[in-house]
Amino acid sequence: MKNHKQNPHFILIGNQILKWYGQNARELPFRNTKNPYNIWICEIIFQQTRIAQGMQHYENFVARFPDVKTLANAHSDEVLLYWKGLGYYSRALNIHKASHQIMNDFGGVFPEKYEDILYLKGIGKYTAAAVSSICFGKQIPAIDGNFYRVLSRIYADDFDISSSQAYKYYENLALEMIPSNAAGDFNQAMMDLGSEVCKPRNPLCSECPVQENCIAFQTGKISEFPVKTKKVKVESLELQYYFVGFQEEFLIKQRGDDFIWKKLFEFPTDIPDDFREFSINEKIVKHKLTHKNLVININRVVLSSKSQLDKFAFDNGFSIINKDNSQQKSFPKPLENYIDGL
Ligand code: SF4
The missing domain is CATH 1.10.340.30 (Hypothetical protein; domain 2)
Known part of the structure; x- marks a missing residue:
């Protein structure tokens, strides 16, 4: 130049x-x-x-x-x-x-x-x-x-x-x-x-x-100073997750290459109707990204058998993991905090 x-x-x-x-x-x-x-x-x-x-x-x-x-x-x-x-x-x-x-x-x-x-x-x-x-x-x-x-x-x-x-x-x-x-x-x-x-x-x-x-x-x-007139538009977004587990294990899947949190791991975003009776509590987490305010609803679902967990994972392409080996995966910050708090 x-x-x-x-x-x-x-x-x-x-x-x-x-x-x-x-x-x-x-x-x-x-x-x-x-x-x-x-x-x-x-x-x-x-x-x-x-x-x-x-x-x-x-x-x-x-x-x-x-x-x-x-x-x-x-x-x-x-x-x-x-x-x-x-x-x-x-x-x-x-x-x-x-x-x-x-x-x-x-x-x-x-x-x-x-x-x-x-x-x-x-x-x-x-x-x-x-x-x-x-x-x-x-x-x-x-x-x-x-x-x-x-x-x-x-x-x-x-x-x-x-x-x-x-x-x-x-x-x-x-x-x-x-x-x-x-x-x-x-x-x-x-x-x-x-x-x-x-x-x-x-x-x-x-x-x-x-x-x-x-x-x-x-x-x-x-x-x-400095003068800044334009406010960056911040969008609100609600996300739903289900933390589906049996004993120490739970389900995760890697996100795709589009939208937010590319390639990071996450919990299921939907569950079959017959899993809903196993839902034991719900946590609402607020999280800010650069141009988005997220409200994340995490529903904890504790299944009654290992076979339910295995079948859901197999049918829907999820991996089964526990808290210790989750350290080897990268999660969005709010989900990482959720796992740390288990
Ligand atoms: S450049 Fe910044 S720190 Fe230095 S005198 Fe001016 S306002 Fe103060």
Whole structure:
């Protein structure tokens, strides 16, 4: 990406941020590498998971799947298992599909070009920019919520971040301030500044390297930025499950590749009428996904014989499992919690 003529005042701010990063960068294991495979995996994990929560998962994931080839050769169930606890499992399935794309379309070598990285399954502009800048030294800003927040406050800029033009707008603004060849460090600096200092609520302005140049701070208008007008539509959805068991065992089946919770395991969603008399209780669980509020009704059905369980499993393609070996399967979070509570 070509850099146009830069604004010296903006460059000064960019340099202040970079200097601050040089002294305050968080010590994170993936900061010691420029291997695009590792950076890609950690970018995907930490987009929706806090660093402290996801660190062990990241370490375990790259220990088991240290490179693209190992990942591509693994079964998707095992990849999902290593994602267990992180949620948003579609990320794991996309990473797995992207590993096949790298093997098939790029000869097993992680692509260097921004457009090629963007072509990989599950990689959006932000991740492609982060990998390109950190691993390949490309001058491309990686714009995310942190970026929007910090820049909109520094410049008291009321450009609506929910607009479809926001990415391009802030990308151009960032290009005005990133010193030459420093996008990799600058993008990471913005990550740290946004999450550690310029937080969504109660930013720590007294620790901020750009306080004296921050218009929102200087004018006392921090809470007005960033501007976001469009509310994301959240849909409500009711789901029905039957936890069908006999003694220690119960029924599960793997979900398909469409809709939510792709490839995860679940309980039956319907039962024959003659099972209903064995229903002993019902639990209602509320769960939020990104754009959906779920209300999940889990009915517990305790059958009176093992043969009933076996026949239902055989006729309907279910597996029979117990709590211990359920640890080897990945379930949607509310169902995992239900099993843990047994
Ligand atoms: S001075 Fe405060 S509001 Fe401005 S960028 Fe720094 S932390 Fe954010």
